[in-house]
Amino acid sequence: MRFEFGESPAGTIGIEWELALVDPTTLELVPAAPRVLDEVADPVGGPIRREFLTDMIELVSGVHRRVTDAVADLADSLSEVRRILGSDVVLLGAGTHPFSEAAAQQHFDYPRYNTVAERNAWWGRRMVVFGTHLHVGIDHRDKALPITAGLARFSPYFIALSAGSPFWEGEETGFASQRLMLFQQLPTNGLPFNLDDWAAFEAYADELESVGMAKTPAEIRWDVRPSTFGTVENRLLDSVPSLAELGALTALGQCLTEWMNRELAAGREIGWLPEWFVRENKWRACRYGLDAEIITPNPARRLVPLRDGLTIWLNRLEPIAADLGCAEELAFCDTLAVRGPSYARQRAVFEAGGDVRDVAALIVRETGAPLPAWAG
Numbered sequence: 001m002r003f004e005f006g007e008s009p010a011g012t013i014g015i016e017w018e019l020a021l022v023d024p025t026t027l028e029l030v031p032a033a034p035r036v037l038d039e040v041a042d043p044v045g046g047p048i049r050r051e052f053l054t055d056m057i058e059l060v061s062g063v064h065r066r067v068t069d070a071v072a073d074l075a076d077s078l079s080e081v082r083r084i085l086g087s088d089v090v091l092l093g094a095g096t097h098p099f100s101e102a103a104a105q106q107h108f109d110y111p112r113y114n115t116v117a118e119r120n121a122w123w124g125r126r127m128v129v130f131g132t133h134l135h136v137g138i139d140h141r142d143k144a145l146p147i148t149a150g151l152a153r154f155s156p157y158f159i160a161l162s163a164g165s166p167f168w169e170g171e172e173t174g175f176a177s178q179r180l181m182l183f184q185q186l187p188t189n190g191l192p193f194n195l196d197d198w199a200a201f202e203a204y205a206d207e208l209e210s211v212g213m214a215k216t217p218a219e220i221r222w223d224v225r226p227s228t229f230g231t232v233e234n235r236l237l238d239s240v241p242s243l244a245e246l247g248a249l250t251a252l253g254q255c256l257t258e259w260m261n262r263e264l265a266a267g268r269e270i271g272w273l274p275e276w277f278v279r280e281n282k283w284r285a286c287r288y289g290l291d292a293e294i295i296t297p298n299p300a301r302r303l304v305p306l307r308d309g310l311t312i313w314l315n316r317l318e319p320i321a322a323d324l325g326c327a328e329e330l331a332f333c334d335t336l337a338v339r340g341p342s343y344a345r346q347r348a349v350f351e352a353g354g355d356v357r358d359v360a361a362l363i364v365r366e367t368g369a370p371l372p373a374w375a376g
Contacts, residue, residue, distance in 0.1 A: 001202075001205040001206055001208065001209040001214065001215070001216070001217065003201070003202055003205050003217045003226075003228065004228055005141040005144060005198070005226060005228065005230055006227075006228050006229050006230035007230045008063070008135075008137035008138065008231050009065075009137050009139070010137050010138060010139035010258075010261060011065065011136065011137055011254065011257070011258055011261070011324065012063050012064065012065055012136070012137035012231075013061075013063070013064055013065070013067065013070050013135060013136055013137070013250060013253075013254050014060070014061050014062065014063050014064070014070065014134075014135040014229075014231070015060070015061045015071070015073075015074060015132065015133070015134060015135070015246065015250055016058055016059070016061075016131075016132065016133040016134075016135075017058065017059045017060075017074055017093070017132055017239065017246065018051055018056055018057075018058050018130040018131050018132070018239050019056065019057055019058075019059065019078075019081075019091045019092065019093050019130065019239060019367065020055060020056050020091065020092040020093075020094070020097055020130055020239075021033060021036075021055045021056060021057060021085075021089050021090075021091065021092075022055075022089065022090055022091070022092050022097070022100075022360070022364065023089065023090075024087065024088070024089070024090045024364075027092075027099075027357055027360040027361060027364065028099075028100050029055040029097055029100040029105055029128070030055055030089055031053075031054035031055045031105075031106055032055065032088075032089045033050065033051075033053070033054045033055060033056060033057050033108075034054060035084070035085070035089075036048065036057055036081055036084050036085065037049075037050055037057075039084045040080075040084075047059060047060050047061070047062070047073070047077045048060075048077050048080065048081060050108060051108075052107050052108065052113050052116070052127065053105055053106065053107055053128060054105070054106045054107065054108060055105055055106075056130060057081060057091075059074050059077040059078060059081070060077075061073040061077075063137075065324075065325075066324070066325050066326065067247050067250045067251045067254060067324075067325075067326040067329045068247065068325075068326070068329070070250060071243050071246050071247045071250070071329075074243075074246065075243055075368070078091070078368050082368075090364050090367075091364070091367045091368065092241075092360065092364050092367055093130070093164075093239045093240055093241035093242075093363065093366070093367040093368075094130060094164040094165060094238065094239055094240075094241065094342060094346075095129060095131065095162075095163065095164045095165025095177055095178065095179030095180075095238030095239055096128065096129055096130070096165035096167065096168055096178055096179050096182075097128065097360070098167035098170070098346070098356040098357075098359045098360045098363075099169060099170040099356040099357065099360065100128070100169070101169055102125060102126045102127075102128040102168075102169060103126070105128050107127075112218075112219075116186070119187070120185075120186050123182075123186060124186075126182055127182065127183070127186070129165070129179040129183055130179070130238070130239035131179065131183075131235060131237060131238060131239055132162060132237040132238065132239050132240055132246065132249065133233055133234065133235045133237070134233070134237065134249065134250055134253040134254075135227060135229060135231035135232070135233050135234075136231055136232055136234075136253055136254055136257040136258075137230060137231050138226075138230060138231060138232055138257075138261070139261070141198055141226075142198065143260075143261060143264050144198070144226040144232055145195055145196075145197065145198065145201060145226065146260070146264060146270055147232050147257060147260045147261070147264075147270075148192050148222075148224050148225060148226055148232050149192060149194055149270075149272075150256070150260045150270040150271075151224045151232060151234055151253070151256065151260075152191050152192050152223065152224045152278055153270075153271070153272075153273045153278055153281075153297075154256055154313075155191070155223065155224075155236050155278065155281060155282045155285065156281045156282065156284065156285035156292060156294045156306050156309075157252065157285075157306070157309070157310050157313065157333075158234060158236045158237055158249065158252065158253070159176070159177055159180065159236055159237075159282065159285035159286055159289075160176065160285045160289045160292065160306055160310075160337075160341065161245075161248070161249060161252070161290075161310075161336050161337065161341050162177075162236070162237035162238045162240050162249055162341065162342070163176035163177040163238055163285070163286070163289050163341055163342065163343040164177075164238040164239065164240060164241070164341065164342030164343050164346065164363070165177050165178040165238050165343070166178065166343045166346055166347055167346065167350075167356055167359060170356050172347070172350065175286050175287050176285070176286060176287065176288065176289030176290075176341075176343040177238055177285070177286040177289075177343070178286075179238050180223075180236070180238075180282070180286050181286055184223075186221065187213055188208065188213060188214055188219060188221050188222070189221045189222070189223075190222065190223060191222065191223050191224075191275070191278060191279055191282060192222040192223065192224055192225060193275070194275055201226070205217065208220065222235070223235050223236045223282075224236065232257065234253050236282075237249055238342070240341075240342060241363055241366035241367040241368070241369070241372070242366050242367075242369050242370065242371055242372045243368065243369070243370050243371075244329075244332050244370060244371045244372065245332075245336065245341075245342070245372065247326075247329035247332065248329050248330065248332035248333045248335075248336060249333075250326075250329065251321060251324075251326035251329035251330040251332075251333070252317075252330060252333055254324055254326060255317040255320045255321050255324065255326065255330055256313075256317065258320050258323075258324060259316075259317060259320055262320075271297040272297060273295065273296070273297050277295040280295060281294045281295055284306075285306065288306075289306075289341065289343055289344070290306055290307055290310075290337055290344075291305075291306070291307075292305075292306045293305055293306065294306050294309060296309065307337055310333070310334075310337055311334070311337075314330065314331075314333055314334055317330060318330070336372075339372075339374050340372075340374060342363070342366075342372070345362065345366075345372060345373060345374060346359045346362065346363070349362050
């Protein structure tokens with residue numbers, strides 16, 4: 001399999017934001033994506049794109065250096081989608097829809113999507129999930145795999161802050177991110193493997209192709225993966241509703257990537273954690289969100305409350321955020337940790353006596369808003 005790692009200036013960012021389309025009265029998923037796509041110039045490579053399901057749309061930013069510009073780019077596309085839809089359909093930014101039946105939804109009739117649906121059978125019919133994907137430019141291919149592994153090590157922070165899928169088909173699952181639990185069931189999905197160098201990665205891709213597991217680089221669906229754009233793509237995040245959350249998580253991804261880039265450029269190694277602990281940390285963050293206790297590379301303190309680890313890293317990244325012009329966005333990660341990510345806000349509605357439709361109504365109200373509902 002040919003995998004050309006493209007050229008992308010270091011530290012540049014791009015965001016992909018998947019949103020559900022729902023009826024404003026029933027709040028059920030509705031297959032309104034064709035209506036949007038018929039009105040845009042390029043529904044495959046443009047800023048408003050087709051995705052797997054007919055009841056979802058993907059908004060894709062351009063390449064930017066500043067988080068605020070990337071988020072503003074998405075906000076403009078969101079406004080265009082709303083103009084096309086009018087008042088007949090509204091948008092919902094969460095990892096899963098709180099109550100619509102997954103098997104009742106339809107995917108687009110497109111070869112790659114048809115393969116996903118046919119090959120994965122029951123699991124394929126449950127891929128009604130919505131994510132946020134972050135791209136950060138890497139200045140040299142040799143850094144791509146170490147940074148891929150490094151971002152995977154930091155997966156608990158991205159998961160806990162973005163988690164917004166505690167409900168599935170009307171049931172409270174007990175997980176902060178049910179989406180990731182579903183998504184990792186498909187072949188080539190899940191956390192990346194630790195590979196020594198680019199030659200080992202190309203050999204891995206060739207082996208997948210030789211046995212029919214993947215035909216293109218896009219079918220290597222790791223949670224964090226090198227991209228042909230010359231970026232490392234972080235796919236750990238649930239779709240988030242508010243623009244402030246988009247900015248905060250993008251800033252965290254940009255700053256951590258820049259920290260690793262500087263460490264590698266200085267000849268230092270990025271802290272390493274065995275794969276089995278990385279996988280355990282992912283599971284703990286999906287299950288418990290911010291209340292997880294995670295495993296660290298520090299032998300003197302192997303277990304740390306996720307909230308404490310997040311505070312340590314936010315403080316450590318402050319100078320980098322200042323350099324990149326995203327200090328305000330990075331600081332909002334701490335606000336999220338204190339006041340509650342989407343999964344916590346959804347549960348608060350439910351635990352206060354609301355039902356899953358009230359939960360969906362909250363998410364719709366927050367989607368595209370400057371701030372989460374608790375922030376005014």
